[in-house]
Amino acid sequence: MIREIPRVGVYVCHCGANIAAKVDVEEVARFASKLDFVESARDYKFMCSDPGQQLVVDDIREKGLNRIVVASCSPRMHEKTFRKACQKAGLNPYYFQMACIREHDAWVTEDPGEATDKAKELVQGAVSRVLHHESLVPRTVDINPNVLVIGGGIAGMQAALTIADAGKTVYLVEREPCIGGNMAKFDKTFPTLDCAACILTPKMVAVGQHENIELLTYSEVVDVEGFVGNFKATVRKKPRYVDMDKCTGCGVCNEKCPAKAISEFDQGLSKRKAIYSPFPQAVPNTPVIDRDMCIYFKKGKCRACEKFCEADAIDFDQQEEKITLDVGAIIVATGFKPFDPSVAERYGYGKYPEVYTSLEFERVNNATGPTEGQIRLKDGRVPETMAIIHCVGSRDKNHNAYCSRVCCMYSMKYAHLIREKTGANVYEFYIDIRSPGKGYEEFYNRVQSEGVQFIRGNVAGVTDKAIGEDEKGKLIVLAEDSLSGRFLRVPVDAVVLSVGLEAAEGAEAVARMVGISQDQDGWFNELHPKLAPQATPSDGIFLAGCCQGPKDIPDTVSTANGAAAEALSLIMREKVEVEAAVSSIDAERCMGCRQCETICMFDAIEYDSALNVCVVNEAICKGCGLCASTCPNKAIGVRHFGNEQILSEMEGVML
Amino acid sequence: METCSPFIEVNEAIREMGGEDLNNCMQCGLCTGSCPWRLVDGDFSVRQMIRLAQLGLEGYESDDVLYGCTTCGVCVQRCPREVAIIDIMRSVRSMIMETGAIPKPLQAVVGSIHSNRNPWGEDAEKRVAWQKELEVPVFDGTQEYFLFVCCTSAYDRRSQQIARSMVKILRAVGVSFGIIGNEESCCGESVRKIGAEEAFQTLAAKNLGLWGEKGVQKIITTSPHCFYTIREEYPGEDSPVQVQHYTQVLASLLAEGRIALEEPIEAMVTYHDPCYLGRHSGVYDPPRSLLTSIPGVEFVEMDRNRENSLCCGGGGGRVWMETKAEQRFSDLRIQEALDAGARILATACPYCITMLEDSRKTTGAEDKIEVLDVSEIVVRAMGL
Numbered sequence A: 001m002i003r004e005i006p007r008v009g010v011y012v013c014h015c016g017a018n019i020a021a022k023v024d025v026e027e028v029a030r031f032a033s034k035l036d037f038v039e040s041a042r043d044y045k046f047m048c049s050d051p052g053q054q055l056v057v058d059d060i061r062e063k064g065l066n067r068i069v070v071a072s073c074s075p076r077m078h079e080k081t082f083r084k085a086c087q088k089a090g091l092n093p094y095y096f097q098m099a100c101i102r103e104h105d106a107w108v109t110e111d112p113g114e115a116t117d118k119a120k121e122l123v124q125g126a127v128s129r130v131l132h133h134e135s136l137v138p139r140t141v142d143i144n145p146n147v148l149v150i151g152g153g154i155a156g157m158q159a160a161l162t163i164a165d166a167g168k169t170v171y172l173v174e175r176e177p178c179i180g181g182n183m184a185k186f187d188k189t190f191p192t193l194d195c196a197a198c199i200l201t202p203k204m205v206a207v208g209q210h211e212n213i214e215l216l217t218y219s220e221v222v223d224v225e226g227f228v229g230n231f232k233a234t235v236r237k238k239p240r241y242v243d244m245d246k247c248t249g250c251g252v253c254n255e256k257c258p259a260k261a262i263s264e265f266d267q268g269l270s271k272r273k274a275i276y277s278p279f280p281q282a283v284p285n286t287p288v289i290d291r292d293m294c295i296y297f298k299k300g301k302c303r304a305c306e307k308f309c310e311a312d313a314i315d316f317d318q319q320e321e322k323i324t325l326d327v328g329a330i331i332v333a334t335g336f337k338p339f340d341p342s343v344a345e346r347y348g349y350g351k352y353p354e355v356y357t358s359l360e361f362e363r364v365n366n367a368t369g370p371t372e373g374q375i376r377l378k379d380g381r382v383p384e385t386m387a388i389i390h391c392v393g394s395r396d397k398n399h400n401a402y403c404s405r406v407c408c409m410y411s412m413k414y415a416h417l418i419r420e421k422t423g424a425n426v427y428e429f430y431i432d433i434r435s436p437g438k439g440y441e442e443f444y445n446r447v448q449s450e451g452v453q454f455i456r457g458n459v460a461g462v463t464d465k466a467i468g469e470d471e472k473g474k475l476i477v478l479a480e481d482s483l484s485g486r487f488l489r490v491p492v493d494a495v496v497l498s499v500g501l502e503a504a505e506g507a508e509a510v511a512r513m514v515g516i517s518q519d520q521d522g523w524f525n526e527l528h529p530k531l532a533p534q535a536t537p538s539d540g541i542f543l544a545g546c547c548q549g550p551k552d553i554p555d556t557v558s559t560a561n562g563a564a565a566e567a568l569s570l571i572m573r574e575k576v577e578v579e580a581a582v583s584s585i586d587a588e589r590c591m592g593c594r595q596c597e598t599i600c601m602f603d604a605i606e607y608d609s610a611l612n613v614c615v616v617n618e619a620i621c622k623g624c625g626l627c628a629s630t631c632p633n634k635a636i637g638v639r640h641f642g643n644e645q646i647l648s649e650m651e652g653v654m655l
Numbered sequence B: 001m002e003t004c005s006p007f008i009e010v011n012e013a014i015r016e017m018g019g020e021d022l023n024n025c026m027q028c029g030l031c032t033g034s035c036p037w038r039l040v041d042g043d044f045s046v047r048q049m050i051r052l053a054q055l056g057l058e059g060y061e062s063d064d065v066l067y068g069c070t071t072c073g074v075c076v077q078r079c080p081r082e083v084a085i086i087d088i089m090r091s092v093r094s095m096i097m098e099t100g101a102i103p104k105p106l107q108a109v110v111g112s113i114h115s116n117r118n119p120w121g122e123d124a125e126k127r128v129a130w131q132k133e134l135e136v137p138v139f140d141g142t143q144e145y146f147l148f149v150c151c152t153s154a155y156d157r158r159s160q161q162i163a164r165s166m167v168k169i170l171r172a173v174g175v176s177f178g179i180i181g182n183e184e185s186c187c188g189e190s191v192r193k194i195g196a197e198e199a200f201q202t203l204a205a206k207n208l209g210l211w212g213e214k215g216v217q218k219i220i221t222t223s224p225h226c227f228y229t230i231r232e233e234y235p236g237e238d239s240p241v242q243v244q245h246y247t248q249v250l251a252s253l254l255a256e257g258r259i260a261l262e263e264p265i266e267a268m269v270t271y272h273d274p275c276y277l278g279r280h281s282g283v284y285d286p287p288r289s290l291l292t293s294i295p296g297v298e299f300v301e302m303d304r305n306r307e308n309s310l311c312c313g314g315g316g317g318r319v320w321m322e323t324k325a326e327q328r329f330s331d332l333r334i335q336e337a338l339d340a341g342a343r344i345l346a347t348a349c350p351y352c353i354t355m356l357e358d359s360r361k362t363t364g365a366e367d368k369i370e371v372l373d374v375s376e377i378v379v380r381a382m383g384l
Ligand SMILES: Cc1cc2nc3c(=O)[nH]c(=O)nc-3n(C[C@H](O)[C@H](O)[C@H](O)COP(=O)(O)OP(=O)(O)OC[C@H]3O[C@@H](n4cnc5c(N)ncnc54)[C@H](O)[C@@H]3O)c2cc1C
Pocket: A150, A151, A152, A153, A154, A155, A156, A173, A174, A175, A176, A179, A180, A181, A182, A183, A186, A188, A189, A190, A191, A219, A220, A221, A333, A334, A335, A336, A337, A338, A358, A359, A362, A406, A410, A413, A501, A504, A505, A506, A510, A544, A545, A546, A547, A551, A552, A553, A554, A556
């Protein structure tokens, strides 16, 4: 239905040479000017520029245009820009239509003639569609000012602190008994060698004490519903069997507990009790009872912890709890897990006790670790020679093709620590040294000058088969030194495998829950790798830290602050405009069969039992159209994507 | 130090002739470090050869460097960039072949392929002489299997035992099979690896033509090399012929209960994985299932087994070239088998048999260990 005589303005963008090098833009404009209802058609170098937009504004005002078509890039890039321009000139923004002649045409068509023809068809489609557009009013909804952060590593902690410091409420959900993530396991941090605990502990304490942060440890987000500004997250709180309000963190329970288990935090290098805190400075410092290892839970007897707890904090009856959080934005900061080197047999991990992963070696170096920070072999001896092998599981298409970015640097950190603590000779086996960062190359140089030997060669094997006397009782690292072209056998006492980083366990489930995607390696995809690195295609969901790819701590903290800023910028708007292109149900035709209600992924359709009809909640509807195609009675339409609009566009394209 | 300029045309030519991955190599050296030549102090360095080839610098084409590669595939299996290193070797060798500057022994091989359709300089008309009194049925399209006997097993005295064993087993089990006869030609696998691409293509066409004419649908090969090349390298997307290595066929027959291994063999037995059966084709279990089903056999693995098996040194044309006594991989392998305590070293490839038998003799291990093909052991265990 066309209510007023349409007066269409068409603008063909050159996009510099992006479009104009392939498409004859003047010809397209000439062609457009001859189409029915087209009042004016022109081409311009950069339509998105201020003067370009001004053209639209002026023409609407001066020529009385009431429909606008811009043929340029994808609507993802600039639909908003031109809708705004229309609005500025007093035209309803939904009287605008975009023809994508860059991504869909100029960039992907070889032949200029064909590219120009296609541009004409796309423009013709857009013109015939825009004739049938209707004026729509975007709705605004309130934004809930709370933020949910998933993952309590340094990324999640930093994001939470930044937002909380701005006076907003943050829920920080961490699935482990305490926060800190991988960084909490380290001893020193490259390149400055600050002690990890010294810089992390104050942050952990700040998080734990912040009046605006509600810390939910030993908890997992199990469901997320809703939309930008109005998410509902369900969190499952695992039972700690210790009352957090009563517990003073005195540690007597841990002392008295007779049951032992392998310490996950120490990477299996030490034992912990069944009631435990992962490490002494843990935040919160309330321990948890490992149900699978607890003698009382297994055999019905013991309760030693309970007997000795003066605060009466032990509670064997604690149950799992589910709580619901209302938030306006979500920051995902689930981090990484280390590559498991046992799948690459040649390194001998799991076979030779003196082959360590890097995370194990962090614990060896850490004062609260299994050796209290001393570098010792399993038999207690001080090593005289050690090898560090780079790129284990990284830069290898048999495992992960990507570079894990931090391993060169942390490997050199180890070389330094080994030299400093033991004076042992250190060999670093590397492919290329990657040290891009402030002070990083300098650190590389420093470690070289400390006497560390660098061997450029991908290690072919670690073996205990000695040939000469000097190899007896040692591990022998085999590699070509590709710089000298010699094959080396290097006898050492211990080997550290610099394993790469992989997406955290359960990343896939998190992605599905919050509606974001993963790349081929499992890392979360950002909205734009350069210009929107913390945002995701799902409005209101942001990324921080290693969950989007390997990063060092400085970059992790930066991205965390970036994500925090984006989340703040969203929630501080207080209101958010929601797409007007939503579905609507014709109550006259609706039979109340409720199929649409079942199929809707966003729970945007409710059933009105009094009238026996379904009703769309426009604030929640995303305009995906699933309900429209499901409705057996054709009672549902999607605004801005009506049959008439789509069919006329198709006719225009095919004419 | 020599001053040179990159000769990029060479790089391009190598990539065009089948070494497409040449530029993907990042020179990490894992290939060179993993290469069996490291065990014998060999000069051959895969990484360096690739580097010289990338820049088109002289040195990559010398006999010791370029023709050192046995195409065992350890490097390919491990390469972090998944570079098809053997294809690079092959394409560089093809370039050298075009100039005619290939090592002498290989010239004789190519000549023999042209005149005799086998690489051994043997008379084409005596190809089926190995059968002697066995009177193997002639394949005429009515039999289920065509038994494709490797040139080595057709002409080499020791290797003939493999062909003869196969005939005995198949006949005893009642499998319908036949051989075509003197019209058969070499499969061309090793010929291709020495760079004789044209000769290979001609052989492949000739074989496919002959098999088509005779109505061949299922092939049993005695050699993993024939098996690999027919399956992986012969032209045609969906080949009408289905090819199996004999160990696969025998293992299935065993599983079906059609082979009875009842004669005990009281010995420690170990198995050497041929590169082209194991790494290249992924067949590891069938030969093992045959050996471990024999009563009396105490099966042991050598240190290097399955994916990490040590090459015998005979692939990639090396079987026709001279290797210095102290650089023979097969010597090491005999030692490894002895170290494992084995009295029988089993394998399933004519080249491996040739190389290992040689080493058994030259290293004075004749009294300590037997080298046998799996088919020969099966014959024993079946009491044939
Ligand atoms: C061996 C090693 C040494 C390193 N040394 C250094 C160094 O010296 N200097 C440096 O700058 N960088 C170093 N790094 C890099 C550093 O570890 C990372 O930059 C940093 O840890 C990333 O922090 P993150 O918060 O993104 O991830 P993480 O530290 O992995 O934290 C993620 C957190 O999220 C939690 N989580 C995961 N999934 C869920 C879920 N579904 N629900 C709830 N919680 C969840 C995890 O339990 C964890 O607590 C090193 C890395 C390694 C592997």
